[in-house]
Amino acid sequence: MRETRKKLIPEECDFLICNASVIDGTGGPARHADVAIAGDQIVGVGDLQDLRAETVVDAAGLCLAPGFIDVHTHDDWALLRTPDMPFKITQGVTTVVAGNCGISAAPFRMQEGLPDPFNVVPGLKEFSFETVGAYCQAITESPPAVNVRLLVGHSALRATVMGPDLNRPANADEINQMADLLDLALGEGAAGLSSGLDYPAALEAPLDEIVALAGVLRRHKGTVYATHIRDEGDTVVDAVKEALTTGQQAEVPLVLSHHKCCGHRNFGKSKITLAMIDEARRAGEVALDVYPYVASSSALMERFIGAAKDVIVIWSAPHPDCGGRMLDDIAADWGVTREEACTRLKPAGAVYFDMDEDDVQRIMQHPAAMIGSDGLPGTEKPHPRLWGTFPRVLGHYARDLKLFSLAQAVHKMTGLSAAKFGMSDRGEIAVGKKADLVLFDADEIADHADFDTPERPSKGIHTVVVNGQVAFTNGLQTSGRAGRFLDNQPNLRGDQ
Incomplete structure (x- = not known):
């Protein structure tokens, strides 16, 4: 014995x-x-x-x-700019999946004149790499406090191959060039492909372009296609359908990024979208991630403000004094419309109060839902999700509201996440x-972080x-x- x-x-x-x-x-x-x-x-x-x-x-x-796995981050650059990563370590996160929403540190060639969302990323110029191998070497030479699994951004591929001329579909030669770059990146250890079809850098990319690139993933085990779908507002149902079609036609695992239904007209549509996801899961691998807040955050854009009841401007390059103020208050002071104020403030970042709590809870409860913060490190007055997502799920939603058991909550941020993103040696x-x-x-x-004091440890x-x-x-x-x-x-x- x-x-x-x-x-x-x-x-x-x-x-x-x-x-x-x-x-x-x-x-x-x-x-x-x-x-x-x-x-x-x-x-x-x-x-x-x-x-x-x-x-x-x-x-x-x-x-x-x-250790918690944050499956939706934009930490590619923060891992090198602020390698201590206190906003992750203090909430128990030990691994981040970076390169989401179509933008990644590699492979990417920085150029002038790139549209949103490239201008909201701190460190984009200083810490971008033409190959995933070069990015991996930089991480190895200057280790961060957490592990990183890197997705390849579709918009980053477009910018590298097409330059700033992104307001059109890629032609066949450009798609082939992007496919070659993606294949090399996956061979160097990237976790898959991400897209941000709701942003100007990829709005004109048609379904066939995405399917062709996502199909490259079939050559590489353990990879996934994660998508910020084409719209999370009035046409969210059609956008989910497009994403599911992409996964099915490319025959690859699919993750719907930060799934939500924005704008009062769309509250409750998660019942429809989750039913669509359930149907698709019978034929293929489909998962989703979600963060535990009714407010989103991204670049300040005219196409986003219409769905939001309130908008906080978190930073503005031409008007830094407006950081932390409500967009409507700024517009009133300037004597202009909300849309005109938005145009004057750009490039800028914002928090949008545009979701319904019932939808957030319904999506979090879904058996295929993982937890991701979608935090934006390095910005002034960031969304509190950057510092508080995981303790908020465990404390507010699991313990206090009893939305799911503590064990189920942990599974959504560990075992399930590791399984979906090809990390067989972690998550359990x-x-x-x-x-x-x-x-x-x-x-x-x-969680202690809130919209007034967002950089507070849990x-x-x-x-x-x-x-x-x-x-x-x-x-x-x-x-x-x-x-x-x-x-x-x-x-x-x-x-x-």
Whole structure:
């Protein structure tokens, strides 16, 4: 019996977490257990009280979960500009999926005159790379505090191949050039393709262009097509249909980015869109991500303001003094319409109060829904989702509103996310998985960031471990930066 134990569990480890309520990321119920870490791996789960360890943490009264995976971020550049990533580490996030909404740090060639959304990305000029390999090397040479899985942006491909002339469909030669760039990027470890069809950089890209590029993913295991659909307002149903058609025709896994229904006329349409998603899931792999707020945030654009009850201008290049003010107040002071004020303020960023709470909750409850923040780091007065998304789901929605169980909430930000984005070695607490972990107080966890003070850390996070190294403990971030660029791996698909 002793020989069997020795094969399964070592005699000693680097780090032992004892007496935890382990929520393992599969969606199953919590169980009392100890977890042992050696190097960057979990080497034991169970009753390990007699195991020798260099560091022992008594987690009595606390929950231990896999490190949270933020599946929808624009952190490509922040990982190099602000590698400590406090807005992620302090809420228990250990891995980010970057390169969403069609814009990515690689492969991308910066040029003048590019339309939205390129002008809302801090660091775009300083930290963009012509190959994913070069981006990976930069991450390796200057490791961030969290891991990164990178999508290739469709708009980034368009800009690289077509220059600023994006107000048209790509021709056959340009599509072939983009396909070659995408194929190379996937071969260098990119996680898939993303699109931002609701932005000027890709508005004129037809279905055939997207299908042709998404089809390249079939050559690379563990990749996915994630799309910011063509409209999230009045034609949201048609836009979801287009996205589902793209996934079906390209025969690739699909993720609908930050799914929502914007504008009062469209409140309740999530009943229709989710039914469409359910039907499509019978024939192929379809998932979605969502953030737990009724306000969105993006570039300040005329086409977005009509659906919003209120709009906060978070920054403006020509009028920096307007940052943090309501668009309607600015328009009233200037004696112009909301649309005219918008034009004067650009390039600018904004928060749009344009969603219904019932839709947000309905979408979050969907079994294929993952959690993603869609935060915009580096902007003035960012949306509070950048700092508060994951504790808000665990505290407000799981504990307080009982929208779903704590185990289900953790699954939506760990095991399910890892499965959909090709991270077979993360997202669960099990022997052999990478030691990305978060220890938190389920009774105390809560988001503190709000629209007035959006850069406030959450409470209730006790310890965060990234690849076996402590990144945050007892309210303080450590100097450890153990994050890695996560290359393609065989995927563990399914809803688990």
